Amino acid sequence: MPMRKYWLFKSEPSTFSLEDLKKRPGSTEHWDGVRNFQARNTLRDEVKEGDLVLFYHSSIPEPAVVGIAEVVRGGYPDWTACDPRSEHFDPRSTEAKPIWYMVDVRYVKSFPRSVTLAELKTIPELADMVLLRKSRLSIQPVREKQWQSILHHGEVDA
DNA sequence: GCCAACGTTGGC
DNA sequence: GCCAACGTTGGC
Numbered sequence: 001m002p003m004r005k006y007w008l009f010k011s012e013p014s015t016f017s018l019e020d021l022k023k024r025p026g027s028t029e030h031w032d033g034v035r036n037f038q039a040r041n042t043l044r045d046e047v048k049e050g051d052l053v054l055f056y057h058s059s060i061p062e063p064a065v066v067g068i069a070e071v072v073r074g075g076y077p078d079w080t081a082c083d084p085r086s087e088h089f090d091p092r093s094t095e096a097k098p099i100w101y102m103v104d105v106r107y108v109k110s111f112p113r114s115v116t117l118a119e120l121k122t123i124p125e126l127a128d129m130v131l132l133r134k135s136r137l138s139i140q141p142v143r144e145k146q147w148q149s150i151l152h153h154g155e156v157d158a
Numbered sequence: 159g160c161c162a163a164c165g166t167t168g169g170c
Numbered sequence: 171g172c173c174a175a176c177g178t179t180g181g182c
Contacts, residue, residue, distance in 0.1 A: 136179050
């Protein structure tokens, strides 16, 4: 069985929050609208069913990792790119030749204690985390040690 | 609201 | 293929 991987997905909670995910039918949702090529490549090629995701709230007074989601479907074409009414519409993308990809995720849990960006920056073993080095990337890998460290700080039971 | 960092576009 | 101009992200 292939090893499960870890990721961090960013979202502005005013657009879509962890609580929003929890409330969806089946607590699942399409992670669509990603319009950055590096993040697209990750979604298309690397994010697989069963992988786990740190849910990060950005663009708020205290940006923070707030919980965990699970990937329930790996990368497949993001059809919102083909919908002229979608705010993520991209006329270059077609059904035959999709440019953009999405995955489906399911709510797993909220951290008993959110781990803020300010706190993440104080944790030595997270010094080379992508979030702290290339903060704009919205879909990014998390190493197992980093994952464990963040869960520990979020007071998530092992 | 500002602005640094970064990604994308398009002229050459 | 280079690079200037421009647009976006996201912390502060």
